[in-house]
Amino acid sequence: MQWRAGFASSRAFVVDLGRNRSLPVPFGLPADERHSVSGCVVALPLQDCGGIMSGLVAETWWRRTLYLTGGALLAAAAYLLYELLAIRKEQQLDSKDAIILHQFTRPKNGVPSLSPFCLKMETYLRMVDLPYQNYFDGSLSPQSTMPWIEYNHECVSGTEFIIDFLEEKLGVSLNKKLSGPELAVARAITKMVEEHLYWAIVYCQWVENVEQTEKMLEVPGPLSDVLKWTLCQLNGGLVKREMFCQGIGRFSRDEIYTLMERDMRTLATLLGDKKYLMGSKVSSVDAAVFGHLAQAMWTLPGSRPEQLIKGELINLAMYCERIRRKFWPEWFVDVDDFCSDGESDSSEGTPTNLMDCSLFSLTDALADSAGSSPTHTHSPDSDRSGRSLSDSDIEVDGSDSEQQGKG
Template identity: 75%
Template sequence: MWMDLSYFTSESVLIFLIYMKGFQKEQQLDSKDAIILHQFSRPKNGVPSLSPFCLKMETYLRMVDLPYQNYFDGSLSSQGKMPWVEYNYEQVCGNEFIIDFLEEKLGVSLNKSLSAQEQAVARAITTMVEEHLYWTIAYCQWVDNVQETQRMLDLPGPLSDLLKWILCQLTGGIVKREMYCHGIGCFTKEEVYSLMEKDMRTLATLLGDKKYIMGPKLSSVDATVFGHLAQAMWTLPGTRPEQLIKGELINLAMYCERIRKKFWPEWFVDLEDFCYDSDNDTSSGTPTCMLDLGLFSRTDTLEDSDLSLPSHSNTHSQDSDHSGRSLSDSDIEADGSDVEQQVKGEI
């Protein structure tokens, strides 16, 4: 029997989920001289995260070449946000504040080569993407295309299908309510997609034929844009965002693929599906699960120098077996315990 959970309070559903799953003891990590990135569990379609904010933060850490340790415990920050980081027992949430914190503590920066005017433009683009485009993509993920999103979730246990359905129904209800409070939720479906298309066309025009958004060198806005466009590129098969990015706005697709190839070597993508084909059954086949590299560093495989960064003596690259799985996998996952929390953080 169909049941609409959009009117349930998040607290009541979380209590129900905890009751079904039982309490799990989580392994605690020591953040002394180590960056611990708290985020949602990997989906099972090969994409690192269904959250553009989590994907942005992890991509940023790779761009600045800082070793980090993933912790998929699902616990939100004290402000109720995801992702968040710990470093030397300090906790910071909010991507903008995390980046400022890391720049201050570790001296890293992707924006040193930008002029004051270019930094202002980059901030304006970031605001458009995170405060406007984000809501249209979230609507497509959790409301209009929720069945496909549900299939991508990876929750263990005999009740996984039920838990995924409950999570998606609850998340969809929260997205609709928050979109309404934001203002964009007052519009029709066609109007929401029209706004999304305008934002994507704006990004395509700003990018043009450049390598990155602000020119030949990386800047922090690239982590932002990639984190959001990757959702349209790889998590929304057959939808209007995918049609746009793999069709008319192909320069955005090439941009996403360029960043994926450089900073996510373990993220496998079938390049035969690079361009949108309406006759393709994008749901066929078995998706490749994301392999975690634990403490990631690209220092040893850096092909060109985009960054003005200090040297970090504790960076290292992972050794892998013939399957590509890390032989020293240090990523921690608490077996789906983030189900109860995902609906409250950044989606």
């Protein structure tokens, strides 16, 4: 017969003894003297029994509370994952001769995406005028990345590899007219934005401005508020850990903003008074830069990035507005978006008709908009210096012709 008993002492700990187990050192026995017990109950004198037992009861209650809280959080996280990973049954996913773009669900404030890389990829597809279909199932690629595409049942992840894949398979390119040195500069700018400025942007989104980001999230269901809060907390912790591993997270908040400001001023200097970063025509670097600057422009109200881009670095704001008008004809913003007062409420987004899951073609969208009058009156036609923000020429570098349309 085997006895098992719990023991309490003045040191407020519990020992679980099994058969032929030795009394541990914390009982006060010398380290070289161990007494084996078998099938018996060993008791030690207790001092202040009331306080000790209440402590044990309190510890049990604390553990029970901790388990319940953890279970509730896990249940909320599981429900959130279910909502994010649930495939919309009305969609028929077939990537035969069609580009399927997997990305995060659109936010509520009218911006196409809170992810700089998702916005980059979708903007690039519009720049090269390739028809595509969005798929907001929330599932990550086999490499655990987002966004990613499927084409003819091939999966490609990583925006750089996706662009290479599309250029090889479909013969499209935004960089055909760039020289070797220009291609090198474009790549250097892309890496500065994606490997350095990116971390400051997500730090503002998920750490500094997490309350505003939470308001923008679109999470259906009766527990949407709890799920959004849980998602923001989990994502904020993940961002801080990844930033620490990357290196920029080892610096203080002010130092992170200093690095971010230097990157943005560098972009403003490189852009100057040019239409796009590499000249009068768009290139792939513009998709990457726009994907990141658009976050500062429209998703970070009152933050330091927004104050910079709408204040001293107004040419970057003009640049973002130029690309938005040209390649996102259905995405409308208000004229107040060019003024940073730090008091805007991101939860009250301008109504938009952003493409959800149907097949999208920029050429078709422009043809539709050309036959109808604009439905908005607030977007400015010029900036403070009088230079036009509207561009009518849309170039697809896969051909030698230029298409005309409203942006």
